[in-house]
Amino acid sequence: MSYGMEVTNSSGRTVFNTDEVYPNFYVPNAVTTVNGYSADPSFTEGSTTEILMGRPKDNNTGTLFLEDDGTSYKFGGSQTYLQTFGAANGVKYFYLKRQDALTPASSGYGIEILKPNGTDLQFSGNINRGFEILLVANVAGGSQYIFTNSDGYDFNDLFIAMTCTKLKYNYSPGGGYVPAFHGVYGMWATFTDTGTDSTCTITVRNGTIVTAAQILENHAFQSNWVLAQYNNQKFFIGRILS
Amino acid sequence: MAYGFEIYNASGNITLKRTSRVPRIVQTGTVSIDASGYSISGSFPHTFSSNVTVSGCADDGTWDVITYSDEHPNGYRTNHATINTGSIDMNMTALSYIYTFNITDYKIYYYILRT
Numbered sequence: 001m002s003y004g005m006e007v008t009n010s011s012g013r014t015v016f017n018t019d020e021v022y023p024n025f026y027v028p029n030a031v032t033t034v035n036g037y038s039a040d041p042s043f044t045e046g047s048t049t050e051i052l053m054g055r056p057k058d059n060n061t062g063t064l065f066l067e068d069d070g071t072s073y074k075f076g077g078s079q080t081y082l083q084t085f086g087a088a089n090g091v092k093y094f095y096l097k098r099q100d101a102l103t104p105a106s107s108g109y110g111i112e113i114l115k116p117n118g119t120d121l122q123f124s125g126n127i128n129r130g131f132e133i134l135l136v137a138n139v140a141g142g143s144q145y146i147f148t149n150s151d152g153y154d155f156n157d158l159f160i161a162m163t164c165t166k167l168k169y170n171y172s173p174g175g176g177y178v179p180a181f182h183g184v185y186g187m188w189a190t191f192t193d194t195g196t197d198s199t200c201t202i203t204v205r206n207g208t209i210v211t212a213a214q215i216l217e218n219h220a221f222q223s224n225w226v227l228a229q230y231n232n233q234k235f236f237i238g239r240i241l242s
Numbered sequence: 243m244a245y246g247f248e249i250y251n252a253s254g255n256i257t258l259k260r261t262s263r264v265p266r267i268v269q270t271g272t273v274s275i276d277a278s279g280y281s282i283s284g285s286f287p288h289t290f291s292s293n294v295t296v297s298g299c300a301d302d303g304t305w306d307v308i309t310y311s312d313e314h315p316n317g318y319r320t321n322h323a324t325i326n327t328g329s330i331d332m333n334m335t336a337l338s339y340i341y342t343f344n345i346t347d348y349k350i351y352y353y354i355l356r357t
Contacts, residue, residue, distance in 0.1 A: 025267050045312055046351045048270040068314040098270070129255050133265040136306045136355050141320075161308065163351070168314040186315030208317050227337045230287050231320045234308045236265070236355065241255065 025051065025096040027129035027240060033057060035090045037077025038069070043162070045073070049101035053131075053159035053238070054093040056191050062088025063217045064160060065167035065188040073166070081171050081182070086190060086217035093162070094240070096131055130241035134158070139187070141231030142207040142221040148199070155200040157239045160189045164204075164235035169215070184209045187233055190217050206233045265306070269296065269354040273332045277345040286338050291324075291331045296354060301325040304357050307332075312349040321350050330354065 032041075035057070043052055043066065054075065056062035063086035067076040077087030100119055134153075139145040149155050167186035174180035190203045207221040207228065221228075273292040299305050307323035307330055318338050324331040332350045 046272050046349060048272065048351075051267075051270075051353065096267075133267075133355070136265050136308075136357060161353075163310045164308060166310060166315055168316060183317075185317045227287060230322075230335045230337060232322055233320075234306055236306075236308060236353075 024099050025131060026099055026102070027094055027131050028097050028102055029094060031092050031094045031129075031240065033090070033092045034075075037075070037083060037087055037089060038067070039075040039091050039093070040072070041075065041093050041095075041162075043073045049098045051096040052093060052162040053096055054091055054162045054165075055156075055159045056088035056193075057090035057092060058156040059193055059195075060088065060090060061191060061193045062086065062090070063188050063190040064088055064091065064162065065165045065186070066162050067167060067169075075162075076167065076188075079169075079171070081214060082169055084214055084216070085169065085184070086188075088191070092156075092159075094159075131238055132241060133236050133238040135237045136234065137204075137236075138232055138234050139204050139206040141228030141233075142223075142225050143228075144203055144205040145235075147202045147204070147237055149201070150198055152198040153239050155191075155193055155197045157241075158191075158200075158202065158237060159240065160202060160204070160237050161235060164233070165189050174212075179212045182209075182211050182213060182215045184215050184219075187235070188217060189235075202237060204235055206231065265355050265357040267353050268356045269352075271352055271354075273350050273352070275332070275334050275345075275348040275350060277334060277336065277348050287335050289333050289335045290348070291333045292350070293329050293331050294352075295329050297328065299325060299330060299354070300327050305330075306355045306357060308353045308355070309350050311351070319348075323352065 041052055054064050065076045066073040067078060069078055075091045077083050135147055137145050149158060165187050167188050170183040172181040185208050187204065187206045192201045194200050208225055209215050209219050209221060273294060275290050275292045277290040305325050309321045309323050309332060311321045319334055319336050321334050324333060332352055334348050334350065
């Protein structure tokens, strides 16, 4: 590069340079903690400037998913069968926001880097927290991916992109000669806090389960789901910097 | 830290950190897919696509795409991406004819990441 700024790591690989003109994502606001089920994060479907990140309350184990309650998407647990499924009883969340959708501080300290068109590529003033993506992975249809926090990061700082965990649970109680129906479709993420950061896990599951009985988050997938091969899904997990 | 740079705010939180090549979100967006051929008489599964130009991208293992749609999961349709050289196909695969037909504006939201 002929001008600008470049940082390389110990292997000589570029970790950052100002030729990269895409906006970075940061955490402009404080993390929100909500007790109980069905927290409403005011999620906007399809936003290109913010990404909802979520996890259970600090030191808690629970399953994260976005549930469509008919009017909007909320954290899961609106019904007893969803709570029994494993929905987290209390969540933490925040929005990753694209930096060019933020307003930089007009004065203060830090660095500010502009794109060729004069808008901000990166600035450090007016940012609450940074964020780094730890894992981008694929989970095949009818299967699960287990992420272990083996690097020992504070597990309470780890979050999953909630748009990767949309889930629909259909339930009909049945009656007469008609059996009850339980059906789960989509993805969900179970945070398991063992009390030791390095052994805590996030299990991301993707698939369809249909049965006459209550479904739990770790229920076996349909072994005869012939369309599973068309249902690969990706997700990402990251940590808030502190 | 052994190398790179970190910048902290007045509260002691890191606001910028560049010490390793971590995955980054390089583009977000929405595409609309015309699946008007999606009908009860179609053959399944069937994939409908919309192509997005992405400068410099390649199927070399350093690009990832996360997709989700504007409907709740239902077992009848799914979405995913195919990375090509210089572009990415955003796909909706119709798994069966049940539920809804002739969708002309199926929206896929996406995050493109570089690792």
